[in-house]
Amino acid sequence: MKTLLSRPWIWSFIAALSVWLATIAFTGGASTVGLSQAALTFAAFSVLVGIGQMFVITLGPGNIDLSVPATMTLAGTVSLKYMDGQSGLILHGLAIAVGVGVCVGMLNYALIKALRIPPIIATLSMSFIVQSAAIWTNRGLRIKPPQALADFTTQTSFGIPNIALLALLISVAAWVLLHRTPYGRWIAAIGQSLPAARMAGIAVDGNRFVTYLLCAILAAVCGYLLACFSGGAALNMGSEYLLMSIAVVVIGGTAVAGGNSNVPGIWGASLFMFLVVSMLNTYGLGAGVRLMMTGAIIITVILLASGRTANLR
Amino acid sequence: MTLPMPPAVLEVVNAAVRFGEVRALDGVSLSIHPGECIGLVGHNGAGKSTIVSVINGGLSPQQGEVFSDGTRLAPYGIGVARSRGVRCVFQELSLCPNLSIIENTRIMHRNLGGFGWRKRAAAIILASIDAIFPDHGIDVGGPVGTLSIAQRQMVEIAMAFSDAGQPPRLVILDEPTSSLDAGLAAQLLAHVRRFVANGGAVILISHMLTEILETASRIVVMKDGKIVAERGAGGFDHASLVEAMGSAATHQTAARRAPAANQPVLELTLPKGQPFRACKGEVVGLAGLGGHGQTRLLLALFDRHSPQWWPIRNPAVTFVAGDRRENGIFDLWSILKNMTAASLGDLSRRGFVQDKAEIDRGDEWKVRIDIRTPDMNNPILSLSGGNQQKVLFARALSTRAPVVLMDDPMRGVDVGTKHEVYGMIRAEAEAGRTFVWYSTEMEEMQLCDRVYVFREGAIVAELTGDAISEHNILRASFEGEAA
Structure with missing residues (x-):
């Protein structure tokens, strides 16, 4: 129990569970299944972008990717436009989305490296360019996704949304990547001290480049799935994921200063972020009160989580 | 008995400190009187830094008392220690790199406030640096971050000896010469003697036993958190001191013969002076005064051969950092x-x-x-x-890298460990590894097969075999002529 409590991610799960119980208690258990499935579905999207952001934040102070929402939008619009509702082109669409991610990731790191722009500015300017590209390709069209894909993203297997299962699979892969491979060690080393990592013979540029690439690809895949899930791409579909991707990483117990990250916390935090909003909606509070409550609850959770004893590995 | 001693500047009685399972201090009593220079020696982890932290108020012992001038100080902390004139120069440097030396002086001396503090701070710190290191050439208006590590240490030492209305009475020097070359170290030790002669007290911690033997008036040996020996100067010589510390007295071994000249594994042409070259199985020393381009050469060699974009299975070079805080350890791990x-x-x-x-x-x-x-x-x-x-x-x-680059790697390492590492370097070199070794210690240069002497960013002399001596290295580093 004690070792469990010392895990940095446990608090986000405790928070999510209590909010879930509070909501269920209010409705008298009427919407348990619906609420849980919705929470899992929406959390899955946050998890996908959160994992990418987590890898970038692991790289240490100043590393952040603000181009996540624009990448989602562009990947969603371009791939949907290409597939044009034909189920035979689903994999082609996915490949196009991944391609969009690869391009954005490469350009992001090119700006950071070649022009020596701080990541926060580089990815922000990139996001404007990418968003403009999305506007240009979209031109206000609303194209339906292929039916098979729309079904997949909205249906469940064994009572669990397909999207959540997919996100779980990717989370496990991310965990393995972070904790069991040299790459995971290397980026954690870079996050703790870039000069020390360089002097230890770690290929710093290569690792940082791959990390920005990974983040952009995950954002692109998330955009592709979200566009299919919501029946078409919209120009503002990514906007809420800018802060969400950062918030779930931080609430999940990853060190903002880098070098120490964890994957499970992202799930707890993503579920929590969705459940808080739906709890306050269930209580029927006004928009202003709802936002204030959301802020207050997030602060409380962070305070509780940071009160834990320092967890040195 | 002799004359009654003046009351101790500071006295620690029966101090005990535990960190979890580790007994860092186990009932240590130590008193420091005016006009005394105490040499404190012991292996890594013997408790030297811990007793220093207790004396400067940074650490409250779980047991024990602190007295000053005959009165008990309770509670005791950093503020009380400073008001009693206790100053400390740490092994890990502690100046703020983004501020100028003058601004750092202001932080150290709280009573320096008010109009015109910059002028007064500049005068105070400059007087102190001038007194300890004449001809230092440091600009006190510039930021600390642009100074070399040796210059930073000089400023740090001068800061401790500076007087802004509250004169220093007890100065603790923890490995003060670890980044200084021989000339600067001699200047510092001369200043310590002057300070002590004028009634000041100093605690000197150093792994360079010669410094301790030459400077201290009393030598205290620590081991496993206890004081195991304490004698006046002259009560120890080099061998008995090493023995008291409890390490195998391995004596300096003669320099290795250079292996037959073979293919160089590492070459670099410098913008001026002689080119650099290192062969398989060779130990190449980089000597000269600190900050004259040795570290820059090591970094250039490293950058040229280490991966940037793609991890390589067989790295050509590996690096041992001397500045472990800055580019050595990963502190979360x-x-x-x-x-x-x-x-x-x-x-x-x-x-x-x-x-x-x-x-x-x-x-x-x-x-x-x-x-x-x-x-x-x-x-x-x-x-x-x-x-x-x-x-x-x-x-x-x-x-598995065939070349090891070492940037003054023995800073703060005790004698016993040093000799173990020397042995290891020798064995690895026999087996075909190449070492490029920058060090500020003469003794280590004499373990090398070949030594390049640096001056103003260029190699000015190359010494081999018996020609590697303190005399020749110093001559080359000051005159720039091959010996």
């Missing part, structure tokens, strides 16, 4: 992870790090280089500075 950071490729199979291989590698080096810890999974910061340095050695030596 365990000892084991710190040690294996440079050889993860070797410890992986099919892209995954093999736990067992990693643990075995850690245990092997824990024994080989004697890392003092009960468990390699403890955090790296639980180790003393010298033991952290051993981990960095293990990190570099456990790679």
Whole structure:
């Protein structure tokens, strides 16, 4: 129990569970299944972008990717436009989305490296360019996704949304990547001290480049799935994921200063972020009160989580 | 008995400190009188830094009392210590790099406020640097970050001796000469003698026993958190001091013969002066005054051969950092992870790090280089500075790189460990490894096969075999002529 409590991610799960119980208690258990499935579905999207952001934040102070929402939008619009509702082109669409991610990731790191722009500015300017590209390709069209894909993203297997299962699979892969491979060690080393990592013979540029690439690809895949899930791409579909991707990483117990990250916390935090909003909606509070409550609850959770004893590995 | 002693500037009685399972101090009593220079020696982790922290008020012992001028000080803390004139120069440098030297002076001396403080601070710090290191050439208006590590240490020392209305009475110098070359170290020790002659008190911690023997009026030997020997100057010589510290007295071994000239494994042409070249199985020393381009050469060699974009299976070079805080350790990690950071490729199979291989590698080096810890999974910061340095050695030596670059790696490492590492370097060189070694210690240069002497960023002399001597190195570094 004690070792469990010392895990940095446990608090986000405790928070999510209590909010879930509070909501269920209010409705008298009427919407348990619906609420849980919705929470899992929406959390899955946050998890996908959160994992990418987590890898970038692991790289240490100043590393952040603000181009996540624009990448989602562009990947969603371009791939949907290409597939044009034909189920035979689903994999082609996915490949196009991944391609969009690869391009954005490469350009992001090119700006950071070649022009020596701080990541926060580089990815922000990139996001404007990418968003403009999305506007240009979209031109206000609303194209339906292929039916098979729309079904997949909205249906469940064994009572669990397909999207959540997919996100779980990717989370496990991310965990393995972070904790069991040299790459995971290397980026954690870079996050703790870039000069020390360089002097230890770690290929710093290569690792940082791959990390920005990974983040952009995950954002692109998330955009592709979200566009299919919501029946078409919209120009503002990514906007809420800018802060969400950062918030779930931080609430999940990853060190903002880098070098120490964890994957499970992202799930707890993503579920929590969705459940808080739906709890306050269930209580029927006004928009202003709802936002204030959301802020207050997030602060409380962070305070509780940071009160834990320092967890040195 | 002799004349009654004046009351102690500071006296610690029966201090005990524990960090978890580790007994850092075990009932230590120490009194420091005016006009005394106490030499404090002992191995890494013997408790030297801990007793210093107790004396400067940074650490409250779980047991024990502190007296000053005959009165008991309770509570005792950093503020009280400073008001009693206790000053400390730390092994890990503590100036703010983004501020100027003048601004750092203002931080150190709180009573320097008010109009025109910059002028007064400049005068105070400049007077102090001038007194200790004449002809220092440091601009006190410039930021600390642009200074070399030796210059930073000079400023740090001058800061401790500076007087802004509250004169220093007891100055603690923890490895003050570790980044200074021979000339600067001599200036500092001369100043210590002057300060002591005028009634000041000094605690000098150093792994360079000659300095202690020449400077201290009383020598205190610590081991495992206790004082094991305490004698006046002259009561010890080099051998008996090493023996009191409890390490095998390995004596300096003669320089190795240079192997037959063979293909160079590393070459670099410098913008001026002689080109640099190192052969297989050679130990090449980089000598000269601190900050004259030795570290820059090492970094240039490293940058040219280390990967930037793609991890390589067979790295050409590996690096042992001297400035371990800045570019050595990963402070969130365990000892084991710190040690294996440079050889993860070797410890992986099919892209995954093999736990067992990693643990075995850690245990092997824990024994080989004697890392003092009960468990390699403890955090790296639980180790003393010298033991952290051993981990960095293990990190570099456990790679398969044929060339090891060392940037003054023995800073703060005790005598026993140094000799173990010297032996290891020799054995590895016999086996065909090349070492490029920058050091501020003459003794270490004499262990090299070949020495390049640096001056103003260029190689001005190349010494081999018997020509490697303190005399020749100093001559070349000051005159720039080949010996």
